[in-house]
Every structure is written in C-alpha cells, then in structure tokens.
Amino acid sequence: MKEKSHYKNLLSHKSLSEESIGLLEWDTLKTQIASFASTKMGKNVVLQFEIPTEYEISRRLLKETIEINELEKNLDKSISFSGVFDICKNIEICSKGGVINSSDLLEIAETISASRNLKKILLDFEQRPFISAFLKGLIDHNQIEKILKNGIESNGRISDRASQKLANLRQELLSKKSERRVLVNKFIQNNLPYIQDTIVGDRYGRPVLAIKVQYAEKxxxxxxxxxxxxxxxxxxxxxxxLKGNKIASMEARVAGEEFKLLKEWSHIIRDNNQSLLEMSNILLRAEFSLTRSRYSNWIGGNAPIVENSPIVSLMGFSHPLLIWENKKKQAAKPVSIDFHIDRNTKVVAITGPNTGGKTVALKGLGIALLMARSGLFIPSIQKPIIPFCPNIFVDIGDDQSLEGNLSTFSGHILRIKNILEALNNKKGFSVVLLDEIGSGTDPSEGTALAIALLKEFAIVSDITLATTHYGDIKALKYSDNRFENVSVAFDEESFKPKYTLNWGIPGRSNALSISKRIGINEKILNNASNYLKPKEVENINNIIKGLEEERLKQQKSAEEAAELIARTEILHDEIKNKYEFQKLNALKIQEAEKQKLSKHIKEAQKEVINLIKKLKDQNATGEDARLIGIRLKEIETDHLTQSNVERTTSWSPKIGDFIKIKSLNSSGQIIDIDEKAKSYEVKCGSFRSTLSINDFEGLNGEKPKFKDSQIQISSVREDFSFSKIRTSKNTIDVRGMRVHEAEIIIEEKFKKFHGPLWIVHGIGTGKLKKGLRLWLSSLNYVDKVEDAENNEGGAGCSIAWIK
Incomplete structure (x- = not known):
C-alpha cells in the first residue's frame, strides 16, 4: 500500500511539474527556439525536448552551448548542416532486411559526407571538450559513402559504373529502342494518308500512332x-x-539488375545500422547545441552561472517571449527588470497595481529557471546567477472549472494543496510561483490564509514568489527576516505602471488617488477615506513614500558616482599618457645635458693642459703663476663642485619618505621599494605608480641613490616556471575591479613571481580583459599572454607568462 501511495505521489508530482511548465508557456518558447534549427529533424528534437532534472545533464548542455557559440563567433562563416538528412527511418527499413531506393541511399551518403566535414570543424578536445566528448563517437563511413556515390548519380539515377552487366544491358536496351524508332518512322512514311498526326504517342510505355477510325481495319x-x-x-x-515486347523484356532485366544493386547496398546499410544511427543521433545533438546557441544570441542572452544555492541575480532581465513579440511582431520593447534574492530570503511578496507587470515578472523568473536547466543563455545585461531548480511549481491564471464544480478560489486552493504535497516528496532545490495568493474570497479571510500559506512555504520551499494586493502581507518583512518586499513602480504623474520592480519597497495603495484622477465624485472619495483607518494608512503610505524617495536618491547618487568613476578613469588615462610623454622627454633632456656636460669637461681639460704647459715655460713669471692658479680655481668651481654637491646632497629613499615626481611636478609618498628591480612604488593622491631612481628627487632637490647591497643567495620569488598546473598560488582574481585597480594588484604579484600566472577577469563587457591585455603586452618582462583552457576559465581567464 505504501509503495502504491508513493507511486501515486510521484505521478501527481510529475503531472504537477508538467502543468507548471505549461503555465510558464514553455511550449511556446520551444516553438520559437525550433525556428532556429537547420533541419526538419532538428526542429523535431527541440519540440520533443524534455527539460532535464539532473544538474550534470544541464551543466553539460550549457557547456556545449557555450563552446559552439564561441566557435561560430570566431569562424569566417556560419556552421552549416547542409547535406544532413533524416536517415533513421530508412536505416530501420534496411535493418529489417528491406530495400530502399537510390535517392534514399544517396541521402545516407550525403549525411556521411556532412558528418565528416562537421567533425573537422567541431572536434577539438582542448578548445571544446564537451562537444568533442560526444563527437568522438562519429565513425568515418567513407567506404560506404564511396560505394554509394560511385554507384548513384547526383540526380538519384543508378550509374552505369555500378555494374558492368547493368551497363551492357542498358546499351542493348538503347540499341533495341533505336531499332524500334526506325520501324515507327518507316511505318509513318508508308501510311501518311491514313495517319491523323505524325506525332508518336505513348500508351503504357508503348509507342502508338493516331490512325483515322475509318482505316482501322486496314x-x-x-x-x-x-x-x-x-x-x-x-x-x-x-x-x-514484337520489337516492343523484346524491349519490355530487356527493361525488366535492367530493373532486375538495378534492384540487385539496391539490395546489395541496403544490406551494407543493414550491416552498419547501429553506427549509422549513432552518427545521426550525434549530428542531431550537435545541431541542437547550435540551435540553442543561435537562439541565445538572438535574444541577447548571457551564459548563466548555475549553482546549487538559493541565490538569484538577474540584472536587466527581459522575458524571452516579449523579446519575440518585439522583434517578430513589432510590439513594444520589453522593459527589463532585476531580480535580487539572497540565501536568507525565502518568500518575496510582489505588490502593485493591476497590469503593472507582476505576473510577467513571476513568469519571467520561472522561464529563466527552465532556460538554465535546458542549456540556454538568459537575456540579461550582466552574467546571471541562478540556482539549478528541478522543482518548479506554479499557480498562475484562472482555475475556475464548471465541470468540476470549482470556483476560482477553490481551483487555486486545490492546486496549492497539491503543491504542498509535492514539496514533501521533492528532491533538490524548489521554487514556488503564486499569482494573487488568497484572492477570490473575503479579503480578511483571504489575507489570513495567504499569510499562513506563505509562512508554510517559507519552511517547505527554498524560494517562493507571490503576487498580492493584500496590505498586511507587506508588513511580514518587518517581523520575519525570511520575507522580502518588491513593488511594481508606478508613475504618479501619468498614473500608469512603469513595469519595473523596486526591491525592498512595498507597493502603495493608489486606488483612491486613481479614482480621483478619473473623476469619481469627491464626496464618495471622502466617504471611502473615512472607512479606512486614517492614521495607519497615512503612516504606512508615508513610510513607503519615504523609502521610494530614498531609493531615488540612492539611484541618483549611484549614477553620479558611476559618472565620477568614468571621468576619473579618463583622467587617469590622460595623466598616464602625459607621464609617459614627460618620462620620455626627461630622458632626452638628460641625454642632452650629459652631452653638454661632457663637452664642457673636455674643454676644461684642454684649458688645464694648456695652463700646465704655460707654467712649465721657463719664461713664466710669478704673476703668470698667480693668474693661472686663479683660473684653475674657477675651473674647479665650474666643473668639479657640482659632483661634490651631488655627493653631499644625495640620499637613500626609504618607505614613507615624501618625494617630488619630476614629470608631474607634484609630490608623492614612497609605499614600497623593489631593490632588485631598483624601482619605487609611489602613491600620488589616489593613484599609484612605479618609478625608477631617475624619475624623482627629494622635496629639497636631493638626488636619490640605492644603497650598495650584498649579493643575496636565497630567493623569495615564487618560481612556477617548471609547472603549468593552475593552483591558488599562481592564480589572481580581479573580477569586479576597474582596469587601473587590477593593474596595481597584478603588478604587486609580479614582483615576487616567475612563470605562468592565471588572471581571472571574467567576461562581462570585455572592458577589463581588453584593458589588462593592452597593459600586459606593454611590459617587457611579460613573455606572452593567452586565454586559459576552457576547464580553467576559458575566455574569462588570461595566462601571463612572466620572464
């Protein structure tokens, strides 16, 4: 009895899951996805596809979509499934000993050829491990293809090359037909007066002549x-x-020889039926991956991060069915919405006016969960994070049933009862989506029932989203931290919904204000206000209004901050460019000054030599000696004192010293010193930069110098030059950072590093990756930069090889 009861529960669970998937309009979405298939059987695969309930299957589907998506983006032309036919039915006929015609055999040959070409394009275990895992099962049937294409012409006719006997029979047949044609022409010439028309007709494959009826007996x-x-x-x-009879006999012999060949070829298909069916299935699987990829691109999807955790992060999500309506039927562009559900939130109450988008939001999350399970990208502006959810239960729409004698309220309650029972038998993560919970009955009882149900769902389900008009449900958040409020944004000026969601803020009641705007008698509205609890309603509405105003302020501040960050980045790039220019210019000036100083020293040396010669002259007087001494002193002052001054005013910079940056003409503070590279890391305002000893001086003009250090035998560098295995030590994660922030972190790592360094930057908009790649390529101690393996991050991770 227990086994029967359990089996019954499983059946009802399956039925309820299927019903929920239907309410989310999954079949409509599948029809739209199928339109991106390349072949008719590819369309059927999509339409018959059942959403997997196991995480590993969904993960594999998503990986296959990502791999084929990246491949097609990098190819010069689209991946083609031209030449792939539905051959399964004909293979089945052959496997039972049947014989198929030449056109069907040619389709098998064409499919074999197409499979070989696709395997060349798709198979790459390094770049596409998941696609390659099933493509490796494609057996090369080139011998079968050669036999069939040698024996069958492109129009489906069996070729004379197929058999020498067939070629001889056909030649003999042509000869006899030619002989008959001569006899027919001779008959026409001899009997022109009796013939109605000289055109030779055909009846049942026999030549006939039109004879006037009165000469029939002749x-x-x-x-x-x-x-x-x-x-x-x-x-x-x-x-x-008589000649026609011989021709008919010859045609039968030709047909017999052709059938013999068809039977022989069909037996070849029979003997290889399993591998050919496997080939067809593999091709369908590859096409399904390509179909998912092309549809995902068309809706502007991003590959989701699918995890076994109750976290949902969908930024700028648009319902795919509304995207279709917009692109295919010129409907209004869907307004994107955000979903933020953390691991502590169990129930989300969505409130707001009718036609405000509550139900669309509910269905949107449901369809996104199904898409993640099916290996599809999700239409959002950022990489979505979504849980793997094998249990999705939905109560949306009018469940009134005249046949079952159920009211709308009864229909909803019956489905909720079934959902609660299914949750007791569920395995894995669960999401429940409820539209207008507790509606259809007395508001006070409906409110009480809705609160009780939502508290129960908070226990038995992982995430529950419920739309409602009941005000008391809004207050649950403030007494139970498992609850969260979301409201549909409403424009008070136009009194129209904005179709967007405000997280953390409950929706305000707009019934009276809308009625006033429409023109309901003010006396009626005043009476309605008196029936409410003025202070409570006013206080709640004031709190909600304050929250909305605070959200708008925060949004404005966030936008201003984003603008400031963007301007700062631009300024940083400008300063960096100017710094590089000034640095190059300073080197040129230093070189010119060195040459000038060298010239002066040479001139002084010549003058000193001449003065010494003059002193050695026997005719030199005491006055000459005095004047020469004065001149030597002047030369010493002009050319030698400078180096003494430099020696006395030089200093060894230390961490914490304030210095003057020559190229920027501004001050900064030394925060780190690399003695081996003889470089200094300097903080100037909010920026950091690495300078050489020639790029700065003391605040009073002192010249910096390095202390002579003893040779160090030991090394503190992390040397991974003999290891190409990614570990936590040779991996650095800079996701979410800006380019200049990431540069600082990576540069710090470089100082104590040698070998391959995995830099995880994510995919996102690609700005961080592009900026880092450009910077890394400019560093002379970086040997090369390349994308990581797919199992190590793929395009979202770069490997920098440090010399």
Whole structure:
C-alpha cells in the first residue's frame, strides 16, 4: 500500500511539474527556439525536448552551448548542416532486411559526407571538450559513402559504373529502342494518308500512332486507346509490337539488375545500422547545441552561472517571449527588470497595481529557471546567477472549472494543496510561483490564509514568489527576516505602471488617488477615506513614500558616482599618457645635458693642459703663476663642485619618505621599494605608480641613490616556471575591479613571481580583459599572454607568462 501511495505521489508530482511548465508557456518558447534549427529533424528534437532534472545533464548542455557559440563567433562563416538528412527511418527499413531506393541511399551518403566535414570543424578536445566528448563517437563511413556515390548519380539515377552487366544491358536496351524508332518512322512514311498526326504517342510505355477510325481495319496491331470524339484510334502496329515486347523484356532485366544493386547496398546499410544511427543521433545533438546557441544570441542572452544555492541575480532581465513579440511582431520593447534574492530570503511578496507587470515578472523568473536547466543563455545585461531548480511549481491564471464544480478560489486552493504535497516528496532545490495568493474570497479571510500559506512555504520551499494586493502581507518583512518586499513602480504623474520592480519597497495603495484622477465624485472619495483607518494608512503610505524617495536618491547618487568613476578613469588615462610623454622627454633632456656636460669637461681639460704647459715655460713669471692658479680655481668651481654637491646632497629613499615626481611636478609618498628591480612604488593622491631612481628627487632637490647591497643567495620569488598546473598560488582574481585597480594588484604579484600566472577577469563587457591585455603586452618582462583552457576559465581567464 505504501509503495502504491508513493507511486501515486510521484505521478501527481510529475503531472504537477508538467502543468507548471505549461503555465510558464514553455511550449511556446520551444516553438520559437525550433525556428532556429537547420533541419526538419532538428526542429523535431527541440519540440520533443524534455527539460532535464539532473544538474550534470544541464551543466553539460550549457557547456556545449557555450563552446559552439564561441566557435561560430570566431569562424569566417556560419556552421552549416547542409547535406544532413533524416536517415533513421530508412536505416530501420534496411535493418529489417528491406530495400530502399537510390535517392534514399544517396541521402545516407550525403549525411556521411556532412558528418565528416562537421567533425573537422567541431572536434577539438582542448578548445571544446564537451562537444568533442560526444563527437568522438562519429565513425568515418567513407567506404560506404564511396560505394554509394560511385554507384548513384547526383540526380538519384543508378550509374552505369555500378555494374558492368547493368551497363551492357542498358546499351542493348538503347540499341533495341533505336531499332524500334526506325520501324515507327518507316511505318509513318508508308501510311501518311491514313495517319491523323505524325506525332508518336505513348500508351503504357508503348509507342502508338493516331490512325483515322475509318482505316482501322486496314492495319494489324494493338489498339491501346481512342480519342474522345471517336474519330481517331491509337494503334501500335504489328511490326512494332514484337520489337516492343523484346524491349519490355530487356527493361525488366535492367530493373532486375538495378534492384540487385539496391539490395546489395541496403544490406551494407543493414550491416552498419547501429553506427549509422549513432552518427545521426550525434549530428542531431550537435545541431541542437547550435540551435540553442543561435537562439541565445538572438535574444541577447548571457551564459548563466548555475549553482546549487538559493541565490538569484538577474540584472536587466527581459522575458524571452516579449523579446519575440518585439522583434517578430513589432510590439513594444520589453522593459527589463532585476531580480535580487539572497540565501536568507525565502518568500518575496510582489505588490502593485493591476497590469503593472507582476505576473510577467513571476513568469519571467520561472522561464529563466527552465532556460538554465535546458542549456540556454538568459537575456540579461550582466552574467546571471541562478540556482539549478528541478522543482518548479506554479499557480498562475484562472482555475475556475464548471465541470468540476470549482470556483476560482477553490481551483487555486486545490492546486496549492497539491503543491504542498509535492514539496514533501521533492528532491533538490524548489521554487514556488503564486499569482494573487488568497484572492477570490473575503479579503480578511483571504489575507489570513495567504499569510499562513506563505509562512508554510517559507519552511517547505527554498524560494517562493507571490503576487498580492493584500496590505498586511507587506508588513511580514518587518517581523520575519525570511520575507522580502518588491513593488511594481508606478508613475504618479501619468498614473500608469512603469513595469519595473523596486526591491525592498512595498507597493502603495493608489486606488483612491486613481479614482480621483478619473473623476469619481469627491464626496464618495471622502466617504471611502473615512472607512479606512486614517492614521495607519497615512503612516504606512508615508513610510513607503519615504523609502521610494530614498531609493531615488540612492539611484541618483549611484549614477553620479558611476559618472565620477568614468571621468576619473579618463583622467587617469590622460595623466598616464602625459607621464609617459614627460618620462620620455626627461630622458632626452638628460641625454642632452650629459652631452653638454661632457663637452664642457673636455674643454676644461684642454684649458688645464694648456695652463700646465704655460707654467712649465721657463719664461713664466710669478704673476703668470698667480693668474693661472686663479683660473684653475674657477675651473674647479665650474666643473668639479657640482659632483661634490651631488655627493653631499644625495640620499637613500626609504618607505614613507615624501618625494617630488619630476614629470608631474607634484609630490608623492614612497609605499614600497623593489631593490632588485631598483624601482619605487609611489602613491600620488589616489593613484599609484612605479618609478625608477631617475624619475624623482627629494622635496629639497636631493638626488636619490640605492644603497650598495650584498649579493643575496636565497630567493623569495615564487618560481612556477617548471609547472603549468593552475593552483591558488599562481592564480589572481580581479573580477569586479576597474582596469587601473587590477593593474596595481597584478603588478604587486609580479614582483615576487616567475612563470605562468592565471588572471581571472571574467567576461562581462570585455572592458577589463581588453584593458589588462593592452597593459600586459606593454611590459617587457611579460613573455606572452593567452586565454586559459576552457576547464580553467576559458575566455574569462588570461595566462601571463612572466620572464
């Protein structure tokens, strides 16, 4: 009895899941996806597809979609399934000993050829491990293809090359037909007065001539037909009948030889039926991956991060069915919405006016969960995070049933009862979507029942989303941290919904204000206000209004902050460019000054030599010696004192010292020193930069110098030059950072590193990756930069090889 009861529960669970999937309009979405298939059987695969309930299957589907998506983006032309036919039925006929015609055999040959070409394009275990895992099962049937294409012409006719006997029979057949044609022409020439028309007709494959009816008795032969008027008969003359019989016999022999070949080829298909069926299934699987990829691109989807955790993060999500309506039927562009559900939230109450988009939001999350399970990308502006959810239960729409004698309220309650029972037998993560919970009955009882149900769902389900008009449900968040409020945004100026969601804020009641705007008598509205609890309603509405205003302020501040960050990045790039220019210019000036100083020193050396010669001259007087001494002193002052001054005013910079950056003409503070690279990391305002000893000086003009250090035998560098295995030590994660922030973190890692460094930057908009790649390529100690393996991050991770 227990086993029967359990089996019954499983059946009802399955039925309820299927019903829920139907309420989310999954079949409509499948029809739209199927339109992106390349072949008719590819469309059927999509339409018959059942959403997997196991995480590993969904993960594999998503990986296959990602791999084939990246491949087609990088190819010069689209991946083609031209030449792939539905061959399964014909293979089945052959496997049972049947014989198929030449056109069907040619389709099998064409499919074999197409499979070989697709395997060349798709198979790559390094770049596409998931696609390659099933493509490796494609057996090369080139021998079968060669036999079939050698024996069958492109129009489906069996070729003379297929058999020498067939070629001889056909040649003999042509000869006999030629002989018959001569006899027919001779008969026409000899009997022109009796013939109605010289055109040779055909009846049942036999040549006939139109003879006037009055001369029918004149000729022997077979009358095959007569005209509608009865004035003409169609005669096969006796002299031609015998030749026709021989031709018919020859045609039968040709047909027999052709059938013999078809039977032989069909037996080849029979002997290889399993591998050919496997080939067809593999091709369908590859096409399904391509179909998912093309549809995902068309809706502007991003590959989701599917996890076994109750976290939902969908930024700028648009319902795919509304995207279809917009693109295919020129309907209004759907307004994107956001979903933020953390691991502590169990129930989300969505409130707001009718036609405001509550139900669409509910269905949107449901369809996104189904898409994630099916290996599809989700239409959102950022990489979505969504749980793997094998249990989705939905109560949306009018469940009134005249046949079952159920009211709308009863229909909803019956389905909720079934959902609660199914949750007791569920395995894995569960999401419940309820539209207008507790509606259809007395508001006070409906409110009480809705609160009780939602508290129960908070226990038995992982996430529950419920739309409602009941005000008391809004207050649950403030007494139970498992609850969250979301409201549909409403424009008070136009009194129209905005179709967007405000998270953390309950919806306000707009019934009276809308009624006033429409023109309901003010006396009636005043009476309605008196029936409400003025203070409570006013206080709640004021709180909600304050929350909405605070949200708008925060949104404005966030936008201003984003604008400021963007301007700062632009300024940083400008300063960096100017710094590089000034640095290059400073080197040129230093070189010119060195050359100038060298010239002066040479001149001074020559003058000193001349003065020494003059002192050695025997005719030099004491006055000459005094004047020469004065001049030597001047030379010493001009050319030698400078180096002494440099020696006395030089200093060894330390961490914490304030210095003057020459190229920027501004001050900064030393925060780190790399003695081996002889470089300094300097903080100037909010920016950091690495400078050499020639790029700065002391605040009073002191010249910096490095202390002579003893040779160090030991090394603190992390050397991974002999290891190409990714570990936590040779991996750095900079996702979510801006380019200049990531540069600082990576540069710090470089100082104590050697070998391959995995830099995880994510995919996103691609700006971070592009900026880092450009910067890394400019560093002379970076040997090369390349994308990581797919199992190590793929396009979302770069490997920098440090010299």
């Amino acid at each position: 000729f022997k032969g077979i009358i095959h037909d007569s005209s509608a008027s009865g004035n003409t008969i169609y005669l096969e003359p006796e002299s031609i009948v």
